[in-house]
Structures are given as structure tokens and as C-alpha cells.
Amino acid sequence: xxxxxxxxHGAAPRLDIxxxxxxxxPHLPELCRRWLPGGKQIGAEWTCxxxxxEPGASCRVNLRTGRWADFAAGQxxxxxxxLAAAVHRLTQAxxxxxxxxMLGMGGANHGR
Numbered sequence: 001x002x003x004x005x006x007x008x009h010g011a012a013p014r015l016d017i018x019x020x021x022x023x024x025x026p027h028l029p030e031l032c033r034r035w036l037p038g039g040k041q042i043g044a045e046w047t048c049x050x051x052x053x054e055p056g057a058s059c060r061v062n063l064r065t066g067r068w069a070d071f072a073a074g075q076x077x078x079x080x081x082x083l084a085a086a087v088h089r090l091t092q093a094x095x096x097x098x099x100x101x102m103l104g105m106g107g108a109n110h111g112r
Contacts, residue, residue, distance in 0.1 A: 017096040021066060021079035024099050028063050028080055035087045036061070051075065051087050 024031065032039060032046035038055040039048025044064050049056025051070050058072035061083060068083050069076035077083055085095035099105075 015093060015096050015100060017081050017092055018079075020096045020100045020103070020105065021081045023103050023105060024080040024084075025066050027103070028061070028066060031080065031084075032061055032063070035084070053087075 029041065029046070032041075036046060036048045036051070036053035036059070038053050039046050039059070041047075041063070044062060046061040046063055047057050048054065048059045050059050050072060059068070059070040061068040066079040066083065067077070070086075075086055077086060081092055081096045081099060084090065084099055085092050088095065088098075090098070
């Protein structure tokens with residue numbers, strides 16, 4: 001009998017979250033407009049009221065680096081994947097997978 005060609009027990013190849021974050025960075029202004037619609041761009045930052053996307057100034061996303069913070073809620077992150085995870089209440093892996101699909105990067109084995 002030959003070896004099984006797929007991982008067993010539901011194990012899937014790991015997605016390179018850092019690669020997804022780098023690929024998503026050029027799209028961050030568009031993503032912020034979609035995910036945080038009540039906000040606005042001020043210089044190199046997207047500013048809004050919270051991760052729910054209402055108007056205000058308590059939440060900021062650096063459009064050059066992807067670093068973000070919701071100062072009122074005490075939440076922060078370092079890249080587009082962590083922002084997507086926080087906004088959509090997903091795990092890092094789920095957020096990276098959805099972003100990879102959105103960006104046309106393929107499945108979880110992209111880059112392997």
C-alpha cells in the first residue's frame with residue numbers, strides 16, 4: 001500500500017501569515033475603507049472611533065506599516081492580518097486565510 005499523499009487527521013499546511021500581511025499592506029487604505037467605513041484618512045493614518053468602524057478618533061491604523069491601535073479598548077496589533085482578525089473577530093490563521101483568498105494568493109500552501 002502506498003503512503004497517503006495528504007496530511008492525516010485534518011492537518012493542513014501552515015499559511016505564511018507574515019507573507020499575507022506583506023501582500024495585503026499595499027491594499028490597506030482600501031481595506032480600511034471597507035472594514036472601518038466611518039473613518040477617514042488623515043495623513044498616513046486611517047482614523048475612526050473603534051474597530052466597529054464608526055466615526056471618531058480613538059482607533060488608528062498606520063497605512064504604511066499596518067500597525068494599529070484602538071486606544072479606547074486597549075487593543076493593538078502590528079500588521080494587516082491582526083487588524084483583520086480584530087475587526088472580524090477571527091483567529092490570526094482564519095484572518096490570514098481569508099486575506100490570502102481575497103488577494104488571490106491561493107490556499108494555505110501558498111509560498112511552499
